[in-house]
Amino acid sequence: MGKELSEMALKELWELFPIILKKHNTDYKEWYETEKQKLLSRIDRKDISRINHIGSTSVEGLIAKPTVDILLEIDNEINIE
Structure with a gap:
């Protein structure tokens, strides 16, 4: 059985959840507008x-x-449901 996340070393967490950084993409603005x-x-x-x-x-x-x-x-007064 595997470890709980709280039991993992930082190196193990990086392998499971890598952070990928990329150059700026001009589509980000369009993606935002679509979601908005x-x-x-x-x-x-x-x-x-x-x-x-x-x-x-x-x-x-x-x-x-x-x-x-x-x-x-x-x-604050909105019914979130």
Whole structure:
């Protein structure tokens, strides 16, 4: 039987979950816009305080994990379900 994650050495964790950094991809902005539109189609705009592309993929020229991070702030009174 394998080890629990909490029992693994850092080297073992890196092998299981490598962090891959890539050159900036101009598609990141488009990926964000696509996901933003999906969110906006499912959440009433009046309930959204702010939505932003954040993290390293939002900075042109910066190497990054190819994962687009989105910060979505919603009104405290919204029924999240």
